[in-house]
Amino acid sequence: MVDHNLTASNSMDAMLFLTDDQLLQGIELMYFAYKGFTSDPDLILQNYTYGRAHHRAVHFINRRKGLKVNDLLDILGITKQSLNRVLRQLINDGLVESRVGRQDKRERNLFLTDDGEKLERQLSDAQRKRMRSAYRAAGPDAVMGFRLVLEKIMDGEMQRGSIKIKEKLT
Amino acid sequence: MVDHNLTASNSMDAMLFLTDDQLLQGIELMYFAYKGFTSDPDLILQNYTYGRAHHRAVHFINRRKGLKVNDLLDILGITKQSLNRVLRQLINDGLVESRVGRQDKRERNLFLTDDGEKLERQLSDAQRKRMRSAYRAAGPDAVMGFRLVLEKIMDGEMQRGSIKIKEKLT
């Protein structure tokens, strides 16, 4: 069992006693949990020629249907050239549709095709399943704490493009 | 503001109402928080010729001083060949020391040199700072929830090498 008691030694805080060791434990927890978190989709993606980058693209196109290429670039925080390869594959393989913008014809709105939605389902099913069972096992209060800490961790990181996501999340 | 209220619609649970959308929010939260979580060290590492792989190696060598090469391979879940390049650099650059095992001379025990500890400090300072301020802002109950959910997420992922870490964490 892992110790959740946070009443320890080294450096003091207004509310918490946070030793370097406890903080390092939190850091490792993030590392291993993220690894566990991506392992299911990674396995599925091996059956295709796709990787995590494709997963992310498919995820956000599904979450923000019709988003522009630039939106996706902002969210992912990668370069146009990096996204291009991934997006081109997904479009050629018929998983993503790129429609010319209605008002501004320079823009492309991205959508998942039926096949694209099928892949998205397959990937997110695995991840949601893990998330749901973790939430269940931990209980509602823990879930609130989990979300709160994660939000604090990414504070300052959500400046540009991702702030749109945060709004959408609400 | 982000909504923490978890009393919603779609699918029912013994304790929680968890809609697909709420689960997807949790998934995105993990993605963005992990990104925020690695951004500080990534910036520092750019000043060296190192990347995240070096950071991970340095982190775990510091946390489990004297660990064997095989231990590190198990923890990181990568191949010997992948680790080798990283480890060779760190050893050549004088950040890591590899000592022949005392009982079993085939084994190598890994340690950080003074310079290695200096780098480790620099990297973990940034990360601990972020972690500490997130913990502070969220409060003790939230921290417990955060840890509990993360542990549940990685359940089943900590089978082999990482179970040692979990023990160490305790």
Added chain:
DNA sequence: AAACTATGTCAGTATTATTGACTTTATAAA
């Protein structure tokens, strides 16, 4: 007409990972 914007693409490079094959050294087992 000129400037700017959104998208797409080509070429070259870097990091991190993979698989497979092989060596050296050391321990364990027959």
Added chain:
DNA sequence: TTTATAAAGTCAATAATACTGACATAGTTT
């Protein structure tokens, strides 16, 4: 003691994901 196994290290080839820089095309603004 020979044989087998184990730990570590290395070489070569390949893949996925990212980067920078340069440039093209189409459409919108000024």
